Amino acid sequence: MTLHVNLLINICFYLPVPKVITVKEGSDVTLPCFLWPKDIRSKVFFWLKVPQTTAGGQKVFLYDNGHLYSDERPGQSEQFKGRVSHFPDKLKQGNASIIIRNTTRADSGVYRCIYLDLQKPQIFHIKLVVGEYFDETVKDVLSFKDWSLVSTLLSIFNVCLNSGL
Numbered sequence: 001m002t003l004h005v006n007l008l009i010n011i012c013f014y015l016p017v018p019k020v021i022t023v024k025e026g027s028d029v030t031l032p033c034f035l036w037p038k039d040i041r042s043k044v045f046f047w048l049k050v051p052q053t054t055a056g057g058q059k060v061f062l063y064d065n066g067h068l069y070s071d072e073r074p075g076q077s078e079q080f081k082g083r084v085s086h087f088p089d090k091l092k093q094g095n096a097s098i099i100i101r102n103t104t105r106a107d108s109g110v111y112r113c114i115y116l117d118l119q120k121p122q123i124f125h126i127k128l129v130v131g132e133y134f135d136e137t138v139k140d141v142l143s144f145k146d147w148s149l150v151s152t153l154l155s156i157f158n159v160c161l162n163s164g165l
């Protein structure tokens with residue numbers, strides 16, 4: 001068991017995979033994004049959720065020089081309406097992180113923080129895992145007391161699977 005886990009970790013940690021954040025269903029989560037140049041108050045950035053299928057991604061959040069999604073700027077995905085906000089007092093430090101409230105399993109997936117700038121566009125990838133991804137058969141085989149360890153290992157495993165290993 002230990003050998004396999006070590007192997008898994010060694011393989012996985014050398015892959016260029018997005019940062020993984022795991023939360024329990026119903027909790028709030030901060031998706032981090034840090035941009036350069038520092039002061040982004042008069043800039044444009046947005047967050048997309050990468051589609052599971054081929055159709056276009058979901059629009060999660062928009063910041064455009066102080067303007068957010070609203071009646072005048074429609075387009076935000078229904079799934080995220082009223083649940084996502086940024087940190088206005090952190091913008092001058094280049095902090096484009098967002099918080100998603102009351103997460104559901106449907107929020108699981110890969111998110112992109114995109115900074116639109118002709119000179120220096122930047123994209124960040126975050127993988128969000130909501131809920132515990134262990135099923136009954138796994139629970140029976142592993143009689144761990146430490147479920148957070150198990151769920152961490154399984155989320156690493158999921159990353160491996162998703163990156164085609």
Ligand SMILES: *[C@@H]1O[C@H](CO)[C@@H](O)[C@H](O)[C@H]1NC(C)=O
Nearest residue numbers: 030032033034087090095097
């Ligand atoms: C951005 O701000 C949020 C809210 O204060 C904080 O939790 C997060 O750590 C900050 N991220 C960075 C990269 O500074």
Ligand SMILES: *[C@@H]1O[C@H](CO)[C@@H](O)[C@H](O)[C@H]1NC(C)=O
Nearest residue numbers: 025026027101102103104105
């Ligand atoms: C969280 O979401 C669930 C279903 O998605 C809903 O039933 C519940 O009222 C929400 N809780 C809060 C605090 O918004």
